Amino acid sequence: xxxxxxxxxxxxxxxxxxxxxxxxxxxxxxxxxxxxxxxxxxxxxxxxxxxxxxxxxxxxxxxxxxxxxxxxxxxxxxxxxxxxxxxxxxxxxxxxxxxxxxxxxxxxxxxxxxxxxxxxxxxxxxxxxxxxxxxxxxxxxxxxxxxxxxxxxxxxxxxxxxxxxxxxxxxxxxxxxxxxxxxxxxxxxxxxxxxxxxxxxxxxxxxxxxxxxxxxxxxxxxxxxxxxxxxxxxxxxxxxxxxxxxxxxxxxxxxxxxxxxxxxxxxxxxxxxxxxxxxxxxxxxxxxxxxxxxxxxxxxxxxxxxxxxxxxxxxxxxxxxxxxxxxxxxxxxxxxxxxxxxxxxxxxxxxxxxxxxxxxxxxxxxxxxxxxxxxxxxxxxxxxxxxxxxxxxxxxxxxxxxxxxxxxxxxxxxxxxxxxxxxxxxxxxxxxxxxxxxxxxxxxxxxxxxxxxxxxxxxxxxxxxxxxxxxxxxxxxxxxx
Ligand SMILES: NC(=O)C1=CN([C@@H]2O[C@H](COP(=O)(O)OP(=O)(O)OC[C@H]3O[C@@H](n4cnc5c(N)ncnc54)[C@H](OP(=O)(O)O)[C@@H]3O)[C@@H](O)[C@H]2O)[C@@H](O)CC1
Ligand SMILES: [K+]
Numbered sequence: 516x517x518x519x520x521x522x523x524x525x526x527x528x529x530x531x532x533x534x535x536x537x538x539x540x541x542x543x544x545x546x547x548x549x550x551x552x553x554x555x556x557x558x559x560x561x562x563x564x565x566x567x568x569x570x571x572x573x574x575x576x577x578x579x580x581x582x583x584x585x586x587x588x589x590x591x592x593x594x595x596x597x598x599x600x601x602x603x604x605x606x607x608x609x610x611x612x613x614x615x616x617x618x619x620x621x622x623x624x625x626x627x628x629x630x631x632x633x634x635x636x637x638x639x640x641x642x643x644x645x646x647x648x649x650x651x652x653x654x655x656x657x658x659x660x661x662x663x664x665x666x667x668x669x670x671x672x673x674x675x676x677x678x679x680x681x682x683x684x685x686x687x688x689x690x691x692x693x694x695x696x697x698x699x700x701x702x703x704x705x706x707x708x709x710x711x712x713x714x715x716x717x718x719x720x721x722x723x724x725x726x727x728x729x730x731x732x733x734x735x736x737x738x739x740x741x742x743x744x745x746x747x748x749x750x751x752x753x754x755x756x757x758x759x760x761x762x763x764x765x766x767x768x769x770x771x772x773x774x775x776x777x778x779x780x781x782x783x784x785x786x787x788x789x790x791x792x793x794x795x796x797x798x799x800x801x802x803x804x805x806x807x808x809x810x811x812x813x814x815x816x817x818x819x820x821x822x823x824x825x826x827x828x829x830x831x832x833x834x835x836x837x838x839x840x841x842x843x844x845x846x847x848x849x850x851x852x853x854x855x856x857x858x859x860x861x862x863x864x865x866x867x868x869x870x871x872x873x874x875x876x877x878x879x880x881x882x883x884x885x886x887x888x889x890x891x892x893x894x895x896x897x898x899x900x901x902x903x904x905x906x907x908x909x910x911x912x913x914x915x916x917x918x919x920x921x922x923x924x925x926x927x928x929x930x931x932x933x934x935x936x937x938x939x940x941x942x943x944x945x946x947x948x949x950x951x952x953x954x955x956x957x958x959x960x961x962x963x964x965x966x967x968x969x970x971x972x973x974x975x976x977x978x979x980x981x982x983x984x985x986x987x988x989x990x991x992x993x994x995x996x
Pocket of ligand 1: 525526529541542545573574575576577578580637638639640641642643644645646647650667668669672693694717719
């Protein structure tokens, strides 16, 4: 599991640790780790000795880390030049160390044509509100060449706590972060600025609270959560997932949701609605019922919403499913048709799976607002609807009403922005719910497998939703291996 902590909690942990270690030790550890990654990057295209490194140095400790790392590189024979955004405020110890190691400190950028590496140490967790105009100009000019850009702790200009990007910000090829990930490194749009992530251990771990603000499942976490049938399982014990999706106008949504559901670990899929013929033609293993969900037979979880359209029968299907006493996943048209009070009144879990546009409608906000502030939006939705909310997007987030950490999905791919892929995710996640996963696990495991399936079936080319569904077993095997 990858964990991320908010700035306040990082600072509190830092204070506790500082009280136990010699002065300056943390910055030395951070700088040493940073210098190692700088060295690795330089060696990729040559060597450290004789290379040219440009440091962009702000007025806080982020600049201090950068200056000390620059000193280490200068001692190894690199030509290191630091441009200070505020010469009178730059970290005095770091500045002295760089000069003593033979590095140079300048106010002007000079020639960047020969630079091999740009290190961004303008702001870290102390930065607010996008880069200021002077810093922005410096970054624009310094990163115009071909040299890779390495950000220190965070790309300067992004919001550490929310993943928002409120103004101009550094676009890095890689980021070296200290002690723990920060939410902004894992959530778009900020995460897109960070590039490859390197975490440097500075001994902060024992000082951090047990519960992070954000967590990202890794292979092993997902493998441990996958529902695997025991020797005594039969199809009913493995769980039956009900799918209420599709309409005369959109029968394909029913087929795709069922395709996802068939691969999610439930023992059987029951389909209720007007797409029964289309479903059975494609998937004869499905139990179909052409009428309302409440008359379709017993299930352990329902998926409702994909392709329902706007008919009165669709509204009935949503109300029917919400009145059941099993976990329910509501997606797409279901999110529009559902009665908010009925959702809040449910005693069994509810999972809502909006994309940014649907989330905006549920919150009464603009879509752009949701996209810019995804973490706040998903938390707000979970609290307002007393539900588990999976907010789809380039970094899919899962939040639960209460104080559990928000989960961020690391397997997304932009190829998933394709018609019908959400229907597959709904079916898959509903199937995991029926198999007995708790709603937060079902949603985050569903998103993980779905992203992996898309990557596998895409392999760099466009994919159709059907391909994603078909690749779920391969993704499952990947995780399990
Ligand atoms: N926590 C830890 O465990 C450890 C932390 N460590 C390191 O310390 C870093 C945090 O250092 P920090 O607190 O000094 O803040 P930092 O990010 O350098 O920036 C603050 C300065 O930037 C300025 N500034 C602000 N906004 C700006 C903007 N938009 N555009 C331009 N400038 C802006 C603002 O200046 P002022 O307002 O004074 O003009 C302010 O003084 C952390 O990220 C990590 O690298 C490690 O050494 C080891 C352990
Ligand atoms: K930085």
